Amino acid sequence: MVRQLDYSDMKEVFRRFEEREPEPVGELNYTNAFTLLVAVALSAQATDVGVNKATKGLFEVADTPAKMLALGEEGIISHIRTIGLYRNKARNVLKLSALLQERFGGEVPSSRAALETLPGVGRKTANVVLNTWFGFPAQAVDTHIFRVGNRSGIAVGRNVEVVERAIEDNVPVEFQRHAHHWLILHGRYTCKARAPLCPVCLIRDICLYDEKTVAGGKTSARIDP
Numbered sequence: 001m002v003r004q005l006d007y008s009d010m011k012e013v014f015r016r017f018e019e020r021e022p023e024p025v026g027e028l029n030y031t032n033a034f035t036l037l038v039a040v041a042l043s044a045q046a047t048d049v050g051v052n053k054a055t056k057g058l059f060e061v062a063d064t065p066a067k068m069l070a071l072g073e074e075g076i077i078s079h080i081r082t083i084g085l086y087r088n089k090a091r092n093v094l095k096l097s098a099l100l101q102e103r104f105g106g107e108v109p110s111s112r113a114a115l116e117t118l119p120g121v122g123r124k125t126a127n128v129v130l131n132t133w134f135g136f137p138a139q140a141v142d143t144h145i146f147r148v149g150n151r152s153g154i155a156v157g158r159n160v161e162v163v164e165r166a167i168e169d170n171v172p173v174e175f176q177r178h179a180h181h182w183l184i185l186h187g188r189y190t191c192k193a194r195a196p197l198c199p200v201c202l203i204r205d206i207c208l209y210d211e212k213t214v215a216g217g218k219t220s221a222r223i224d225p
């Protein structure tokens with residue numbers, strides 16, 4: 001198993017991420033805390049591109065809990081039926097909107113515990129909202145972060161909870177806020193699942209993965225920087 005990178009390597013990894021992209025942003029479209037919450041809830045087992053296509057029309061007519069309630073389940077479905085599990089998701093968006101109205105005055109709460117009381121909102125969704133909207137250094141570990149963390153040694157762990165803790169424990173505090181987006185984007189565009197682009201990777205000389213790809217698509221036990 002890949003070992004955890006040490007402090008100086010972690011600093012250097014995130015210094016490079018920051019130099020390349022000082023203010024990384026996610027790829028889901030939203031206009032306020034509520035639409036961000038809905039977009040993230042809809043994104044489970046769906047691509048950001050697919051969610052953005054569906055939410056474009058949805059958020060034009062319903063960008064608050066009250067408007068979402070007025071739209072109703074069938075109205076929501078008419079916008080999101082291209083997304084997987086759309087019936088369940090529409091039901092959750094409706095219930096979530098009702099709860100936001102009843103318990104939180106129509107506002108999205110800013111604590112993880114409160115967010116997790118909402119239907120369809122688990123720890124990962126709550127962490128994305130806390131990080132992206134409220135600026136809290138919460139780490140939402142998705143499939144990309146899990147893969148990048150374990151391959152490279154940035155955050156090693158058998159499951160998402162352990163990887164989340166590894167990020168919190170090992171990423172220098174000044175990089176915690178943006179670590180989530182840097183790692184997702186790195187996984188999506190460079191450290192891809194099937195064929196990581198190691199020859200052009202920003203951190204290939206630090207990464208501990210022992211099956212790095214080389215130009216031409218083969219793998220090598222070791223590539224020198």
Ligand code: SF4
Nearest residue numbers: 191196198201204207
């Ligand atoms: S060198 Fe390869 S395996 Fe390591 S982080 Fe970069 S793309 Fe991923």
